[in-house]
Amino acid sequence: MTAIQTAPANPLAHGRLHRRTPWMVLGLSFAVAAGVLSLLAAAGTIGSLNLIAVAVLGTVFYIVSIGVLSSQVEGRRQATDRIVTAVVTTAFVLAVIPLVSLVFTVVANGLARFDVQFFTFSMRNVVGEGGGAVHAITGTLLMTGTAAIISIPIGLLTAIYLVEYGRGPLARAITFFVDVMTGIPSIVAGLFAFALFALFFGPGVRMGFAGAVALSVLMIPVVVRSCEEMLRIVPNELREASFALGVPKWLTVLKVVLPTSIAGITTGIMLAIARVIGETAPLLIVAGFTASMNTNLFADRMQSLPVFVFTSYANQGVDFQADLDRAWAGALTLILIVMVLNLAARLIARFFAPKFGR
């Protein structure tokens, strides 16, 4: 019998790293990495201290040291957890860096010409400074709007056919070709529209409507896919409940299935619009580029924002800075339009979503 008895260890408990320990290890890893690299730089082994090298080396140090530390204190499962957390976070940061950099660059460069004149002037008779993109904004909205008017009914009805009615080889074929269409390069869609309209109007035709047709070739498969997903997640019980009330199938689809999934469908359509609004190649071919305002979809060239950005950059004048500034402002406007569309999609989804509450 010993005099001192230790309390029996709880078999369910094990050591835990303090909540702040990982952060301290992280700071220490980066400090060590910076120290090692600056020593190497001082010794002349490498050129100069490089921040990217510090970040890479620091991350590697952190992953190794938190793994070793955690496996000593907490055991193997927790160590694996910490290492995987570190790897996943690294991947996330890597993915976010280009996005943040892009937004920052566009905002920084675009603000120079993001003024009233930019939104009230076209480029007609503008040489050098001044001018604006109102013709391009109008063209983009007109062509994307027309593309949406063409694509949404076709895409939505196709999705309804596939989910509610389609059985057998025809449905399988449609699904297959929708998948193929998703992969069409946008330049091919532009060439298709150009060839199609050249058949009717002769070679060299340029019009906004042809651009809209090219965009809808790209947009239809996206609309079909997203609407199909949304319709499929409507529970079958709701369809059966409706059938059991003696409601015909078409009314069930129209009044039960669509209202239940309308939020998701709207979001999908908005995202499809956001996807095609930035297309450059097909519009460059079939809608051409112009410095003038054109609101007629069925005649003459029509400018669009992505093409405006491209031509401003590609065909710089003597005062090249003015063209570059306009290009950046055009890119910023395009990003803002897409952002507004996405926000609208969110709001609409929230507004239409089935309500739960007592």
Added chain:
Amino acid sequence: MSKRIEVNDLNVYYGKFKAVEDVTLTIEPRSVTAFIGPSGCGKSTFIRTLNRMHEVIPGAYVEGEVLVDGNNLYGPGVDPVLVRRQVGMVFQRPNPFPTMSIRDNVLAGVTLNNRRISKSDADDLVEKSLQGANLWNEVKDRLDRPGSGLSGGQQQRLCIARAIAVEPEVILMDEPCSALDPISTLAIEDLIEELKQDYTIVIVTHNMQQASRVSDKTAFFNIAGTGMPGKLIEYDDTSVIFSNPSVKATEDYVSGKFG
């Protein structure tokens, strides 16, 4: 209201698989008929053939005939939509329409069919149906709230109100209480007792006490083994099935020796 159902030599298929074989029985008007039997024996499949809900599943079909007051549901030219207006159905899981209020859920059979109805008629129909389903007092102050906000038992009674609002002749209930607690179950059973005055009711249940409490006649279905079709083993007055069944398998099942 309420009609006699006669089923003659009914075989039910899912594609090539025969799920239910050779069912022949007669369901009397203004009565409650319970289908009991182990899982997978084809009770639910069979009840869905009584209002042509079975064929909603791709590849599913039926051989034989189901007569409702002498009219064959599976005769040539029969419109399943008209059949379902005569034979309503309540499902295992409460399924109110999530986009609709309580009131709209009750009126769903009218509004979904694009029929016009005046506001006062609609109000009367909502009150009558909800009272019929014993739900009026609980929801009369919040008819405009979403139906999905009710408790499970209330949702199921809402579904029953929705079914009786289209004034069918027959109400089919596929395990209506299996997702509910005993109190809600009791409420539904009381309701079935009342509905029996006006409707022909068919109920599938796993709960043998429930079958013995609510039904006038009971049909026992069984299955010989996995992959074999389910069969109607015995069909008789509930009191006979539960006290003195003529088939050994029925006795074993109701006394809890298997299943």
